[in-house]
Amino acid sequence: xxxxxxxxxxxxxLADSAVKLGAGLGLGIVFSVVFFKRHTWPVAFGLGMxxxxxYTNCQNDLRAPYLIQRNIKVIxxxx
Amino acid sequence: xLRVCLKGANSAARKCLCGNGVPLHPLQQCRSYTSGGSGSxxxxxxxxxxxxxxxxxGGTILYANWDPKFRANVEKSIPYSDQVFGLALGPAAxxxxxxxxxxxxxxxxxxxxxxxxxxxxxxxxxxEKKAEQPDAEGPPAPAPQETLEGExxxxxxxxxxxxxxxxSVFCIPLAAAKCTECEHEPAVKERPEGEVAARLAEQxxxxxDLLTSLSSNLEDALGSTAKVTLxxxxxxxAALQAIAQHTRxxxxxxxxxxxxxxxxxxxxxxxxxxxxRSRSVDxxxxxVLKAKAELDKLRGVIDGAKHxxxxxxxxxxxxxxxxxxxxxVDLDSVVTRVQTAQSEAKIVSQYSELVxxxxxxxxxxxxSITPEIQANWKGLTGKLxxxxxxxxxxHAHRRIDQMNRELAEQRVREQIHIDSALEQQKLEDxxxxxxxxxxxxxxxxxxxxxxQEKKVEETREVMEAEMRTQLRRQAAAHTDHxxxxxxxxxxxxxxxxxxxLNSSLMEKETEYRRxxxxxLDSFTLDMNAAYARLKGMxxxxxxxxxxEEEARKAHQLWLSVEALNYTLKTAALNDPTEPLEGxxxxxxxxxxxxxxxxxxxxxxxxxxxxxxxxSEASLRARFYAIxxxxxxxxxxxxxxxxxxxxxxxYLQAMLLFEKAQEAPPAKLSAEDLDTFKxxxxxxxxxxHGDLELAAxxxxxxxxxxxxxxxxxxxxxxxxxxxKQVVSLLSAYANAVGLGTTMAP
Numbered sequence: 001x002x003x004x005x006x007x008x009x010x011x012x013x014l015a016d017s018a019v020k021l022g023a024g025l026g027l028g029i030v031f032s033v034v035f036f037k038r039h040t041w042p043v044a045f046g047l048g049m050x051x052x053x054x055y056t057n058c059q060n061d062l063r064a065p066y067l068i069q070r071n072i073k074v075i076x077x078x079x
Numbered sequence: 080x081l082r083v084c085l086k087g088a089n090s091a092a093r094k095c096l097c098g099n100g101v102p103l104h105p106l107q108q109c110r111s112y113t114s115g116g117s118g119s120x121x122x123x124x125x126x127x128x129x130x131x132x133x134x135x136x137g138g139t140i141l142y143a144n145w146d147p148k149f150r151a152n153v154e155k156s157i158p159y160s161d162q163v164f165g166l167a168l169g170p171a172a173x174x175x176x177x178x179x180x181x182x183x184x185x186x187x188x189x190x191x192x193x194x195x196x197x198x199x200x201x202x203x204x205x206x207e208k209k210a211e212q213p214d215a216e217g218p219p220a221p222a223p224q225e226t227l228e229g230e231x232x233x234x235x236x237x238x239x240x241x242x243x244x245x246x247s248v249f250c251i252p253l254a255a256a257k258c259t260e261c262e263h264e265p266a267v268k269e270r271p272e273g274e275v276a277a278r279l280a281e282q283x284x285x286x287x288d289l290l291t292s293l294s295s296n297l298e299d300a301l302g303s304t305a306k307v308t309l310x311x312x313x314x315x316x317a318a319l320q321a322i323a324q325h326t327r328x329x330x331x332x333x334x335x336x337x338x339x340x341x342x343x344x345x346x347x348x349x350x351x352x353x354x355x356r357s358r359s360v361d362x363x364x365x366x367v368l369k370a371k372a373e374l375d376k377l378r379g380v381i382d383g384a385k386h387x388x389x390x391x392x393x394x395x396x397x398x399x400x401x402x403x404x405x406x407x408v409d410l411d412s413v414v415t416r417v418q419t420a421q422s423e424a425k426i427v428s429q430y431s432e433l434v435x436x437x438x439x440x441x442x443x444x445x446x447s448i449t450p451e452i453q454a455n456w457k458g459l460t461g462k463l464x465x466x467x468x469x470x471x472x473x474h475a476h477r478r479i480d481q482m483n484r485e486l487a488e489q490r491v492r493e494q495i496h497i498d499s500a501l502e503q504q505k506l507e508d509x510x511x512x513x514x515x516x517x518x519x520x521x522x523x524x525x526x527x528x529x530x531q532e533k534k535v536e537e538t539r540e541v542m543e544a545e546m547r548t549q550l551r552r553q554a555a556a557h558t559d560h561x562x563x564x565x566x567x568x569x570x571x572x573x574x575x576x577x578x579x580l581n582s583s584l585m586e587k588e589t590e591y592r593r594x595x596x597x598x599l600d601s602f603t604l605d606m607n608a609a610y611a612r613l614k615g616m617x618x619x620x621x622x623x624x625x626x627e628e629e630a631r632k633a634h635q636l637w638l639s640v641e642a643l644n645y646t647l648k649t650a651a652l653n654d655p656t657e658p659l660e661g662x663x664x665x666x667x668x669x670x671x672x673x674x675x676x677x678x679x680x681x682x683x684x685x686x687x688x689x690x691x692x693x694s695e696a697s698l699r700a701r702f703y704a705i706x707x708x709x710x711x712x713x714x715x716x717x718x719x720x721x722x723x724x725x726x727x728x729y730l731q732a733m734l735l736f737e738k739a740q741e742a743p744p745a746k747l748s749a750e751d752l753d754t755f756k757x758x759x760x761x762x763x764x765x766x767h768g769d770l771e772l773a774a775x776x777x778x779x780x781x782x783x784x785x786x787x788x789x790x791x792x793x794x795x796x797x798x799x800x801x802k803q804v805v806s807l808l809s810a811y812a813n814a815v816g817l818g819t820t821m822a823p
Contacts, residue, residue, distance in 0.1 A: 002790035
């Protein structure tokens with residue numbers, strides 16, 4: 001069902017963003033705790049990175065059908 | 080022309096003369112002379128030529144009148160001269176071709192006729208006599224022999240005309256001789272061959288009859304004559320015998336010395352013998368007379384037979400004549416023998432008479448001397464006395480003396496007597512010789528005549544044989560010719576008859592064929608009509624059957640299509656129908672021969688077969704969800720597909736309000752291709768049951784909306800296809816059913 005694809009994609013997006021955010025958060029926290037003396041900027045950075053990645057992934061996922069791939073050969077019909 | 084020439088000559092001469100310088104006058108004079116002279120000379124020449132031509136023509140005509148050969152030559156060589164001659168002289172005499180053979184024939188006849196005359200001389204009379212007799216049979220004026228010959232002549236002339244090279248020399252003169260005879264007669268009509276043959280047959284028969292009668296006559300005559308002659312000869316022989324016996328007995332009686340009783344018996348026997356002899360002589364004479372009479376009769380019969388002049392009778396006549404001659408000869412010889420015997424007997428009788436006389440005298444003397452002695456004095460030697468003996472001896476001596484004297488006298492007279500006797504004898508001999516000579520001559524003549532006749536007969540036979548061979552040859556030639564002609568005729572007739580037969584046969588055949596053809600045609604027509612009717616009936620039945628079959632099939636098809644329709648209706652709200660495969664299979668089975676149905680059945684999309692199709696209601700329901708989604712991604716397409724655009728499109732969808740359903744226009748303009756409008760059009764059409772239009776409209780979506788509606792579109796397409804096919808099938812089934820129900 002093509003109409004359910006978007007929903008699925010969006011679900012994936014959300015899931016992915018949640019994961020990414022969480023992972024970013026986590027890593028941010030980790031990095032802030034570990035490396036950056038509990039500054040919040042690595043968390044934000046991590047979150048931001050996580051969000052950005054999730055955004056990009058979502059976008060790519062949504063764009064995927066419109067991408068022209070290299071391995072698709074275009075056959076020109078000889079007139 | 081002469082004047083022109085002369086003028087030319089004059090001008091030339093003038094020039095020449097002018098050149099020379101002689102004056103013109105002499106030329107003019109000359110010209111006048113020549114002109115006048117030319118006129119007169121031309122006339123002369125013309126007259127001369129006319130005269131020559133006329134003379135030539137006249138001379139030719141005159142000479143042609145005199146000599147027909149010349150006329151013929153001229154007519155042959157110069158065309159139209161025959162007409163001129165006809166005008167001047169009259170028609171030409173016909174060429175005398177026949178004269179030549181006519182001239183030839185008499186010459187030959189003269190040579191041959193002489194021969195014939197010589198040979199025919201003895202027979203000429205008989206020929207005429209024979210010619211006389213058949214006159215009695217009654218043919219017209221010319222003698223039948225001649226007419227026969229004339230017929231033969233005509234016959235032979237026909238053969239002559241047909242074949243001119245077969246006849247021998249002998250036949251031609253003969254035929255020619257006969258032909259001259261018949262030519263002399265004015266009108267010898269050619270009798271038809273049948274009549275000729277009949278006449279010939281008649282004559283042959285008459286001849287045969289005559290011949291048989293003649294031969295019978297001859298035989299009878301011959302027989303009787305022979306019998307009589309034999310009788311005569313026998314009588315003569317008997318007479319001879321009697322005479323001989325008588326003479327012998329007389330001699331015996333005279334010479335023998337028998338006792339008186341025996342002597343008397345002897346004398347009696349002698350008398351008997353004498354009587355016998357006289358009787359037999361008489362008999363013989365009578366027989367001879369009778370025989371002579373018979374012979375004369377026979378001769379008369381033979382002459383009569385000769386008068387008839389039948390060729391075949393001649394040998395018998397000849398034989399009869401010969402027989403006659405021999406009989407005559409025999410008779411004569413026997414008669415001469417009898418006569419000699421008679422003369423001998425006469426001598427002997429004379430001698431015996433003399434002896435008897437002497438004996439009687441002696442006896443008388445003896446009786447006068449010795450009267451008691453009997454006549455028989457041979458056995459009387461014992462009874463006689465010496466006187467008697469002496470007287471007897473004396474008497475005997477006297478007698479002896481007398482005898483001696485007589486003897487001497489006789490001796491003297493002997494010579495005279497002998498001379499006279501000789502002379503008498505000579506005379507008699509002469510007479511006898513004459514008689515004998517005459518008889519011998521007669522006999523010889525007769526024999527010669529017979530021989531001549533025989534020879535004549537032989538030559539006649541030979542001639543006849545030759546003539547027969549020639550005639551046979553002629554006849555053979557004639558038969559050959561006849562055979563050829565008959566063969567040709569036969570062939571012609573046969574070919575004619577065959578032609579006629581063939582033509583009649585063909586006619587009959589064509590008639591028969593026509594009749595049979597007519598019959599056949601009528602029969603064929605009937606048969607064709609019956610067959611056509613049968614065929615019609617069969618076709619009607621077949622068409623009925625077919626129609627029923629078709630009806631059945633249509634019914635089946637319709638049923639299966641109805642089943643398909645029913646399966647189509649089994650769609651639950653969100654589930655597709657059952658797979659249509661079974662129904663389609665049923666359709667395929669039910670209408671295996673129907674190509675249209677088969678095509679339609681195969682035209683169903685495979686998903687519908689395998690999975691089934693969604694119903695319109697489910698699609699309609701599904702559409703709304705799709706509509707929402709399509710609204711939300713309305714802005715997304717290839718160029719705009721970031722997440723921000725997604726947000727914007729969501730925003731747009733939230734903020735934009737369109738009619739829920741809008742009736743789609745007949746033609747879509749550019750601004751109608753907006754997603755929202757399209758979706759409202761599609762909703763409207765869906766609500767109004769037009770899935771097709773809705774699908775078309777949804778097909779116009781672009782970008783993400785399109786991608787979102789893709790599946791729905793596919794399903795809609797499937798459903799639409801299936802529905803189309805099913806509706807076609809049902810329409811077809813209905814049409815077929817309708818057709819089948821309508822058919823009878």
